[in-house]
Amino acid sequence: MPSSTVPYIGRFAPSPSGPLHMGSLVAAMASYLDAKVHQGAWLLRIEDLDYDRNVDGADAAILASLLRCGMAWDGEATWQSRRLPLYQAALRRLQDDGLVYACGCSRKEIQDSVLQAGLAKNGAAVYPGTCRHGLAHGKAARALRLRVPEGAAAVYGFVDRWHGEVRQDLASEVGDFIVLRGDGYWAYQLAVVVDDADQGITQVVRGADLLDSTPRQLYLQDVLGLPHPGYLHVPVVNNAFGEKLSKQTGALAFDTGTSPAELLASALLPAARFLGLDLQAGSLDDFWRRAIPAWAQRLSRQP
Structure with a gap:
């Protein structure tokens, strides 16, 4: 469990390879709720080092989608592409x-x-x-x-x-x-470890598709003399073929042309149910008021 003496700092770190979809909404929601439950900070980092996959304007669309959902980050958003000297030093x-x-x-x-x-x-x-x-x-x-x-x-x-x-x-x-990498791009494992340490991240909440990467990151933290954050990996959303929902498997934006009421009904409530939160809400504000204590209760049932 997060320490009661160390201030909680979490983050959401999407790649700008397309708009947010239901899979990324689930990860964003889990990390946001975890920060709120622990009265901590929630940072936003755009992981844009895989330049061949970046889509023009996707980063701005991601920021706008989060705000439409009622998830405002603390401080200024950061971009990995502006942090290259940190990776070189590591x-x-x-x-x-x-x-x-x-x-x-x-x-x-x-x-x-x-x-x-x-x-x-x-x-x-x-x-x-x-x-x-x-x-x-x-x-x-x-x-x-x-x-x-x-x-x-x-x-x-x-x-x-x-x-x-x-x-x-x-x-x-x-x-x-x-x-x-051979193309000169920084590998995810190194960049994420350097970024999390530099930003003081104490808890990483992300999709279970990255569970397998965590031991490599723990090792990198050790050899670089960096602290270990805590980790929580939530289930990933799959498509009809059992594949992880992603831009590469045809995932679509969840909030295109939707009103707040439609966004609540078609995206936020289904994402919450996927995380095991059985909620009813009449507005976005009502949703978050109910979701935060529901997340705390959900965590109490985990190992």
Whole structure:
């Protein structure tokens, strides 16, 4: 549970690859309610480092959607693309400690290595350490990877406030992972760890599709000397085919052309029900007055 002595600071960190949809509304609502229940701050960070996927104007649309729903963030919104020196400084520290190396493996080569290293629980190929001891002759660097520990030191565990105890062996289930991509873009794992620490985030509330990423982030926090926030991963919304609802799977904006009453009926109340909150409300203000104590009660039933 969040500490009663440390001020609560949470955040919502969407990617501007399209408008907010029901899946992202659920994550936003959970993080917002958790901050309100704990009388804390709720920050907004636009995670726009994957430039190829960014959609012009999507960030402004996301901000407008949140405000239409009655979710106002504390302080000024931030953009990862304006924070690049922080990631560079973190990388230099990892390099100085000898924890980063150049990797020349293509995606196909890594996929072909599955027989050697196997698949992670999420179906991704485990990196077998091909370039750990140097690039093969004629190979050019394509990315930078972070060395993970071996043996017992590779096992990272934490207690998720929704799922309970989670453990992962970084060596056997992930392998050395990328911190700077071959296209020059900063990897999500590094950026999110640096941002959360810089912004003083004490509690991360996000979708369960990122549960598998948390042990990597805990390890990065350790090697960078950064504190561990608490974590709560809520269920993700799936489409009719069982796929995570996302822009890539055709998710549509939930608030296009809707009045406040329609927004409440078609988006906020269904999102709350998905999170296990059985609410009735006559207005947006009424919804949030009821949702905050309902979230506190919902959390009391979790591990």
